[in-house]
Amino acid sequence: MLRTITPRNARVKRVMKNREAKTEENIKTAIFIRGSQTSQIVNDALADLYMLKKPHAVNFTKKNQIHPFEDHSNLQFFSQKNDASLFVIGTHSKKRPNTLTFARMFDHQLLDMMEVSIEKGTPMKDFKTPKSAIGMKPCFMFNGDMWDQNPNYIMFKSMILDFYHGQTVDKVALAGLEYVISVTSGPMTSEGKPGKIYLRTYTIVLKRSGVKLPRIELVEMGPSMDMTFGRMTEAKIDVWKQSLRVPKELKPKKKKNITKDVMGDTVGRIHMGRQDFDKIQTRKMKGLKKRAAPTEESGESGDKKQRVDENDDEE
Amino acid sequence: MDVSGVLEAHKQKFKSVSVEGKVIPLEYDLGLLTAYDQNPIDETELKKNKDEYLQSLSRDNAQLLFNEIFQLPTISDDNGVMAMLPVPTTLLPREKPLPKPKPETRWEKFAKAKGIVNRKKERMVFDDNTGEYKPRWGYKGINDDGSKDWIIEVPSGANPMEDQYEARREAKKERVEKNDKRRQRNMEEAAVASKMDQKTVNKGERPNMDNARAMKRKEIENQILISKNSTASAGKFDQAIKGDLKPKGIKRKFEPNVTADLSKEKAGNMSILDRVVGKNGEDLVNVRKAIKATKSRK
Numbered sequence: 001m002l003r004t005i006t007p008r009n010a011r012v013k014r015v016m017k018n019r020e021a022k023t024e025e026n027i028k029t030a031i032f033i034r035g036s037q038t039s040q041i042v043n044d045a046l047a048d049l050y051m052l053k054k055p056h057a058v059n060f061t062k063k064n065q066i067h068p069f070e071d072h073s074n075l076q077f078f079s080q081k082n083d084a085s086l087f088v089i090g091t092h093s094k095k096r097p098n099t100l101t102f103a104r105m106f107d108h109q110l111l112d113m114m115e116v117s118i119e120k121g122t123p124m125k126d127f128k129t130p131k132s133a134i135g136m137k138p139c140f141m142f143n144g145d146m147w148d149q150n151p152n153y154i155m156f157k158s159m160i161l162d163f164y165h166g167q168t169v170d171k172v173a174l175a176g177l178e179y180v181i182s183v184t185s186g187p188m189t190s191e192g193k194p195g196k197i198y199l200r201t202y203t204i205v206l207k208r209s210g211v212k213l214p215r216i217e218l219v220e221m222g223p224s225m226d227m228t229f230g231r232m233t234e235a236k237i238d239v240w241k242q243s244l245r246v247p248k249e250l251k252p253k254k255k256k257n258i259t260k261d262v263m264g265d266t267v268g269r270i271h272m273g274r275q276d277f278d279k280i281q282t283r284k285m286k287g288l289k290k291r292a293a294p295t296e297e298s299g300e301s302g303d304k305k306q307r308v309d310e311n312d313d314e315e
Numbered sequence: 316m317d318v319s320g321v322l323e324a325h326k327q328k329f330k331s332v333s334v335e336g337k338v339i340p341l342e343y344d345l346g347l348l349t350a351y352d353q354n355p356i357d358e359t360e361l362k363k364n365k366d367e368y369l370q371s372l373s374r375d376n377a378q379l380l381f382n383e384i385f386q387l388p389t390i391s392d393d394n395g396v397m398a399m400l401p402v403p404t405t406l407l408p409r410e411k412p413l414p415k416p417k418p419e420t421r422w423e424k425f426a427k428a429k430g431i432v433n434r435k436k437e438r439m440v441f442d443d444n445t446g447e448y449k450p451r452w453g454y455k456g457i458n459d460d461g462s463k464d465w466i467i468e469v470p471s472g473a474n475p476m477e478d479q480y481e482a483r484r485e486a487k488k489e490r491v492e493k494n495d496k497r498r499q500r501n502m503e504e505a506a507v508a509s510k511m512d513q514k515t516v517n518k519g520e521r522p523n524m525d526n527a528r529a530m531k532r533k534e535i536e537n538q539i540l541i542s543k544n545s546t547a548s549a550g551k552f553d554q555a556i557k558g559d560l561k562p563k564g565i566k567r568k569f570e571p572n573v574t575a576d577l578s579k580e581k582a583g584n585m586s587i588l589d590r591v592v593g594k595n596g597e598d599l600v601n602v603r604k605a606i607k608a609t610k611s612r613k
Contacts, residue, residue: 021414085410140349182373243408
């Protein structure tokens with residue numbers, strides 16, 4: 001569908017190089033799309049999620065005829081054109097009111113997607129509290145016992161982490177942890193269906209506590225959403241496995257031949273090759289040399305012994 | 316002197332940093348700054364005052380998460396105190412597949428054999444002629460085509476009537492062309508090697524380049540044969556070109572039409588069928604499309 005671009009100047013070449021597959025990937029870009037019909041709640045939710053995801057987010061302001069569960073070919077085109085692998089599509093209809101569809105792509109093909117309906121949503125602008133700066137790395141919390149068991153919850157957890165965790169770094173500034181996203185799972189419904197999930201966002205305020213660790217206070221920043229699960233398309237197993245592969249360079253390296261013994265001391269092993277003890281070069285000890293067949297062996301040695309004894313007596 | 320009383324009073328002033336009431340201890344994935352709380356939610360509290368309950372629950376869990384984060388080893392940087400995070404435990408999918416390794420070029424092979432290591436050099440070099448720093452390569456570099464010199468000595472063996480400035484420009488053009496040809500050749504050999512050695516490429520390592528040159532040659536010869544065969548008379552009456560390749564080993568063997576032993580015919584047909592529709596040939600025929608096509612034709 002998209003024409004292959006041959007770079008004619010260095011700038012385009014750099015952009016293309018940035019977009020190709022790498023061992024350590026870029027931060028995933030998300031596209032926020034409005035469907036053919038949206039409501040105020042959906043618009044506010046999309047606007048808030050977009051603000052949290054900035055600057056790695058693209059906001060499509062015009063409405064698109066897009067129904068991801070029926071036809072997801074549009075998503076492939078958008079993904080290739082914008083080099084984005086995450087989507088949030090907001091729609092509203094009588095059958096499915098205030099719906100958000102989260103979708104993920106792998107190699108510009110659909111990986112998985114899920115639908116949530118917003119029962120009650122409070123946008124960021126309704127909270128008259130200070131907000132965190134754009135582009136900060138959030139902390140996450142998943143409360144409740146369902147997050148490892150039900151496939152709906154597992155996928156939602158994976159989606160939220162994927163969307164907002166930003167860049168995987170090996171160090172973070174302690175002063176830069178500004179906000180926290182907390183998702184709580186409500187109780188199951190009486191029919192045994194998954195219950196509501198409550199998404200809340202708070203800014204973190206560190207207070208003095210008399211000890212080294214600070215006291216944490218939270219101030220609600222928004223958005224705040226109560227959601228129920230809708231339809232879901234899980235990823236095909238082989239594609240999913242391929243997407244989870246870690247390149248060799250990023251796997252943690254094992255240190256060989258170094259262990260810690262029971263006492264806590266570091267012990268190392270050195271592997272020697274085969275050694276031929278007859279041919280090893282050692283220090284020369286003249287006394288141990290093999291002599292040519294002696295004639296009065298015992299006499300001589302006896303004499304030697306006597307001389308030694310004499311010396312001892314003298315001393 | 317008993318200061319414990321004073322310490323207690325001091326501590327009472329501040330709110331506590333410990334959190335009680337967590338039956339199941341939290342699990343942490345500090346690489347992603349995440350905490351997982353498996354403790355069951357208090358449903359009655361949730362119904363009564365939802366937002367306050369959620370805020371207090373989140374505050375407790377945030378406190379525990381921060382207690383963990385502040386226990387990580389730290390280093391002091393220009394940006395302040397940084398905590399060293401561990402590798403994340405939650406697996407998140409990539410957005411693009413792993414990159415395919417690029418095959419070795421001829422220079423890389425030579426450098427490896429000789430033990431030549433690439434050492435980084437400074438971009439600016441001091442130019443004695445002008446007495447200023449110039450780039451080692453590129454725009455206004457010292458290595459330019461040399462036609463900017465205000466005087467060029469005629470070299471000992473050359474024709475005195477020759478234009479030396481022109482000669483220098485031509486020499487540079489030739490060098491650029493040679494470089495381009497080599498780059499082209501590298502790309503072609505790389506393509507052939509990747510295609511040939513699919514196994515190692517799929518494993519994620521560099522393909523074997525040893526036979527790339529020979530294989531490239533074979534590929535070109537094959538293409539020549541195909542183009543010869545694609546004339547109206549299958550290349551039989553073409554004018555012979557000097558130095559052309561003779562197609563080797565193309566002889567057709569015809570099986571007799573009627574045989575007593577039909578097993579060979581059956582084996583031949585089955586192998587064709589296997590290749591097209593069997594489990595080895597899943598990629599050749601899109602069965603769904605074929606069914607649709609036959610249905611529409613009907």
